[in-house]
Amino acid sequence: MxxxxxxxxxxxxxxxGDRQEYVINPQILERYAKEIKKVxxxxxxxxxxxxxxxxxxxxxxxxxxxxxxQGDYMGMLATVINxxxxxxxxxxxxxxxxxxxxxxxxxxCEPFIRRxxxxxxxxxxxxxxxxxxxxxxxxxxxAASLRAIEIEAQVVLKGTKVDGIYTADPMKDSSATRYNNxxxxxxxxxxxxxxxxxxxxxxxxxxxxxxxxxxNQEGNLLRxxxxxxxxxxxxx
Ligand code: UDP
Numbered sequence: 001m002x003x004x005x006x007x008x009x010x011x012x013x014x015x016x017g018d019r020q021e022y023v024i025n026p027q028i029l030e031r032y033a034k035e036i037k038k039v040x041x042x043x044x045x046x047x048x049x050x051x052x053x054x055x056x057x058x059x060x061x062x063x064x065x066x067x068x069x070q071g072d073y074m075g076m077l078a079t080v081i082n083x084x085x086x087x088x089x090x091x092x093x094x095x096x097x098x099x100x101x102x103x104x105x106x107x108x109c110e111p112f113i114r115r116x117x118x119x120x121x122x123x124x125x126x127x128x129x130x131x132x133x134x135x136x137x138x139x140x141x142x143a144a145s146l147r148a149i150e151i152e153a154q155v156v157l158k159g160t161k162v163d164g165i166y167t168a169d170p171m172k173d174s175s176a177t178r179y180n181n182x183x184x185x186x187x188x189x190x191x192x193x194x195x196x197x198x199x200x201x202x203x204x205x206x207x208x209x210x211x212x213x214x215x216n217q218e219g220n221l222l223r224x225x226x227x228x229x230x231x232x233x234x235x236x
Contacts, residue, residue, distance in 0.1 A: 008157045009159065013051070036221070037094070045122070047117070052078030058072035079132055095169055098128070100117055103131040150208065154213060157211050160215065160216075
């Protein structure tokens with residue numbers, strides 16, 4: 001295995017899928033759980049940061065007259081709901097999991113304690129990090145970078161609906177082409193949208209590679225941990 005410990009970032013929107021009727025699409029949940037199982041069975045230690053955008057985003061707060069900081073906390077709580085769903089789906093596959101939250105909600109999650117998280121990983125448990133960083137004005141991408149550094153993950157795998165980073169938005173521009181590799185500096189220079197700047201800079205400063213890949217393509221996650229070139233790799 002190329003990677004022994006990974007941090008997988010799943011957005012809330014990915015869990016909803018394309019069909020409008022679902023907040024959390026049960027088929028996607030099951031599919032993702034099966035993909036995760038495949039790498040756990042290979043002995044890879046898996047930590048996951050889950051987003052909340054399918055339920056609530058702090059940026060929606062102003063529109064509905066809700067205080068921004070309050071809205072951000074609502075967004076963080078949304079990630080707890082997604083984390084619980086993901087936990088349930090992964091456990092259905094017979095894999096042990098722990099849900100750790102950056103905000104204390106002890107009836108359903110353990111508090112995030114770095115050493116304990118690492119211990120869970122060493123024991124082969126999938127650790128899901130919920131509630132982002134626990135701070136308003138951040139995103140779950142920042143939480144992904146931060147937790148990855150804390151647990152000494154070798155790579156951040158950003159599972160999305162597109163299969164990598166493109167020269168332009170492939171949904172809008174049919175001439176857009178995909179990059180296989182980029183350096184951190186190239187991403188800055190070209191103004192590409194990989195993660196928000198806080199999250200991205202954290203990865204750069206800690207020399208933590210990022211792979212953006214299509215999580216909906218069966219087998220992709222396993223291919224990546226086995227060392228195949230999938231999606232776009234951003235590294236030094
Ligand atoms: N959020 C926050 N601090 C964090 C992580 C998340 O305030 O450390 C809030 C923020 O309002 C964000 C929402 O939670 O809009 C949901 O997270 P995000 O938008 O990153 O989810 P995703 O886009 O990955 O589904």
